[in-house]
Amino acid sequence: MSLSGKVAMVTGAGSGIGRAISLALAGQGVAVAVNDIDLERAQATAKEVATRGVRALPLRADVTRLDEVDAMIQEASQGLGRIDILVNNAGTGKVMPFPRMSYEVWKNMLALHLDGAFICARGVIEGMVSARWGRIVNLSSIMAFTGPDRLVHYATAKAGVVGFTKSLAREVAPFGVTVNAIAPGVIETPLLRTATDRFVDKMVAQTPVGRLGTTDDIVHTGIFLISEEASFVTGQVISPNGGYWV
Numbered sequence: 001m002s003l004s005g006k007v008a009m010v011t012g013a014g015s016g017i018g019r020a021i022s023l024a025l026a027g028q029g030v031a032v033a034v035n036d037i038d039l040e041r042a043q044a045t046a047k048e049v050a051t052r053g054v055r056a057l058p059l060r061a062d063v064t065r066l067d068e069v070d071a072m073i074q075e076a077s078q079g080l081g082r083i084d085i086l087v088n089n090a091g092t093g094k095v096m097p098f099p100r101m102s103y104e105v106w107k108n109m110l111a112l113h114l115d116g117a118f119i120c121a122r123g124v125i126e127g128m129v130s131a132r133w134g135r136i137v138n139l140s141s142i143m144a145f146t147g148p149d150r151l152v153h154y155a156t157a158k159a160g161v162v163g164f165t166k167s168l169a170r171e172v173a174p175f176g177v178t179v180n181a182i183a184p185g186v187i188e189t190p191l192l193r194t195a196t197d198r199f200v201d202k203m204v205a206q207t208p209v210g211r212l213g214t215t216d217d218i219v220h221t222g223i224f225l226i227s228e229e230a231s232f233v234t235g236q237v238i239s240p241n242g243g244y245w246v
């Protein structure tokens, strides 16, 4: 069954995976509320979404800010009618040795991935439950399972996303709302450009498929999880990772 006519909100959609998922949803006939903390990026993605013949609304908000997310959800609901699909994608990661990791850096990392997912999901869940249909897809990471060094804050936050996904999935399943996570391996996006070449080379060497993942590798998983055909798939973590599991 087609997703045409549905409405999605994608966070951190001004770049990388979020941008790619927004464009793919647009290709399925889904209107998109395109969020990013950087308005210009959101506007650029929204413009591309609109060329696919669906409505697009660029929305600047910091997903860690309750007031900003509340205002964004209100604007998206007014502008696009409702929100059927939420992709909690906004995120970042920076390699840092644990002894040098300040409490502030730790807290900010948890806030971005966990508070962000909570605040956005909390804002849209009642609408989905009332409509008896909804899809939430959260971006975790392979790092939640492999526990790389110098990424204690990131691995912890992404492991938290898994617990959040499973617990929320159980609670809203009776109402036709599914909640799943994608745990990508190493994907070529602007985020990866913040890592050193040595770090990236090591990751590729540890990836049996022998290459970095592309945003397309993630998008197909996302579209499947959002599809009508995945209505029996909930509380799951799918990891497109090229076999990387070290």
Ligand SMILES: NC(=O)c1ccc[n+]([C@@H]2O[C@H](COP(=O)([O-])OP(=O)(O)OC[C@H]3O[C@@H](n4cnc5c(N)ncnc54)[C@H](O)[C@@H]3O)[C@@H](O)[C@H]2O)c1
Pocket: 011, 012, 013, 014, 015, 016, 017, 018, 035, 036, 037, 038, 041, 061, 062, 063, 064, 089, 090, 091, 092, 093, 112, 139, 140, 141, 142, 183, 184, 185, 186, 187, 188, 189, 190, 191, 192
């Ligand atoms: N690229 C990878 O290898 C990889 C692997 C596993 C998981 N992920 C996860 O996938 C998601 C997307 O990553 P990406 O590689 O596309 O990154 P990216 O840096 O290309 O894009 C992230 C976007 O999020 C936005 N953003 C950051 N903080 C925000 C905030 N507080 N509120 C709203 N928007 C905010 C940024 O402005 C940016 O446009 C992240 O959650 C990331 O942790 C990425």
